[in-house]
Amino acid sequence: GQQLNQSPQSMFIQEGEDVSMNCTSSSIFNTWLWYKQDPGEGPVLLIALYKAGELTSNGRLTAQFGITRKDSFLNISASIPSDVGIYFCAGQYAGTSGSRLTFGEGTQLTVNP
Amino acid sequence: DVKVTQSSRYLVKRTGEKVFLECVQDMDHENMFWYRQDPGLGLRLIYFSYDVKMKEKGDIPEGYSVSREKKERFSLILESASTNQTSMYLCASRANRGRIGEHYTFGSGTRLTVV
Numbered sequence: 020g021q022q023l024n025q026s027p028q029s030m031f032i033q034e035g036e037d038v039s040m041n042c043t044s045s046s047i048f049n050t051w052l053w054y055k056q057d058p059g060e061g062p063v064l065l066i067a068l069y070k071a072g073e074l075t076s077n078g079r080l081t082a083q084f085g086i087t088r089k090d091s092f093l094n095i096s097a098s099i100p101s102d103v104g105i106y107f108c109a110g111q112y113a114g115t116s117g118s119r120l121t122f123g124e125g126t127q128l129t130v131n132p
Numbered sequence: 133d134v135k136v137t138q139s140s141r142y143l144v145k146r147t148g149e150k151v152f153l154e155c156v157q158d159m160d161h162e163n164m165f166w167y168r169q170d171p172g173l174g175l176r177l178i179y180f181s182y183d184v185k186m187k188e189k190g191d192i193p194e195g196y197s198v199s200r201e202k203k204e205r206f207s208l209i210l211e212s213a214s215t216n217q218t219s220m221y222l223c224a225s226r227a228n229r230g231r232i233g234e235h236y237t238f239g240s241g242t243r244l245t246v247v
Contacts, residue, residue, distance in 0.1 A: 028172065052233045061136070061222055061238030062175070069231060107174060111232050118163040118182070118226045118236070119190075122175040 025108050025123030032098055033131050040126045041092040042108035050111040051084050051091040052120070057104045065106075066093070098130050135159070136239040138223050144245045151210040153242050155223030161235065162228045164206035166190075166198065169220040169241070178221075181206055213246045220244075 025042045032038060042051070050069055054062035066077050068084035068091060075082055081094045091110070095102055108123040139154040157164065163182050167175040167190075177190030179198040187198050195217060199207045206225075210217055221242045227235040 023174075025174070050232050052236075059141075059240065061224070061240050063238070064233055064236065067231070067233030069233075109175075118165075118228075118232060119177065119180065120232070120236070121177075122167075124172055124174040 023108055023110065023121055023123035025126060027126060028124065029127040029129070031129045031131065034098060034100060036098050038095040038098055038102070038128060039092060040106060040108075041090060042110075042123045043090045044110065044112075045089070046112055047088040048091075048110040048112055049088070051082070052109040053080075053082050053091070053093045054107045054109060055104050056107065056125075062105075062107055095128075098128075100130050100132055103128060103130050136223055136225050136237050138221075138239040138242045140242050141240065142243050142245075144247060145210075145213050147214060147246055149210075149213050149246075151213045151244065151246075153208040153210075153221055153223075153244070155206045155208070155225075155239055156204050157206075157225040157237070158204065159225070159227070159235075159237075160203065161225035161237075162203070163226045164200065165224040165226075166196075166206065166208045167222040167224065168192065169222055175222060178208065213244075215246050218244060218246045 023042045053065045056062040066082040073084040079096045106126045109120045136157045165180040166178045181200040197209045223239040
């Protein structure tokens with residue numbers, strides 16, 4: 020099955036720094052989602068994007084649905100220690116129906132106080 | 133809030149054992165999913181079900197089977213566990229209503245070790 024290419028795989032940053040991660044696909048998506056997974060828990064939805072070009076914010080988080088429909092990025096501004104976790108992009112390929120999602124490999128974020 | 137409950141947080145099983153991972157959701161969702169999570173590989177879909185007694189293969193179904201006899205319960209079965217099935221297993225459910233990001237809820241995961 021297809022997977023999304025997510026980068027970087029890991030990031031080590033200082034508290035207060037901004038963070039950027041992205042996902043790319045060789046196929047067109049009609050939905051992009053960004054999830055965060057805390058240690059010992061399941062992923063939780065952060066931001067959902069449903070339209071090409073859409074830019075959406077959720078507090079310090081901002082995500083965009085690429086114009087080509089093949090990429091998306093997530094930015095976190097002014098990082099804090101509780102931002103630590105694994106961030107996943109996920110999407111639904113255009114032309115598919117139902118509830119099937121494809122996930123990226125994940126970005127492990129570490130924030131040093 | 134929707135709750136997706138996985139029966140075990142940690143399991144240790146021996147090679148060759150038959151293993152059952154159970155998942156229950158309490159919001160009458162039609163769709164249920166089993167994913168496997170491995171470092172550097174993200175979440176990979178094993179099987180999913182869009183209705184009682186219905187199932188479809190995901191991307192990595194080999195070595196697994198599933199059962200959905202009741203709407204709220206979706207079981208993942210390892211017929212003969214092998215060490216390469218050591219992983220974190222995540223269950224998820226979703227209602228048919230709304231857009232795909234909505235109502236898509238994960239359980240806390242079962243970390244399975246096969247020795």
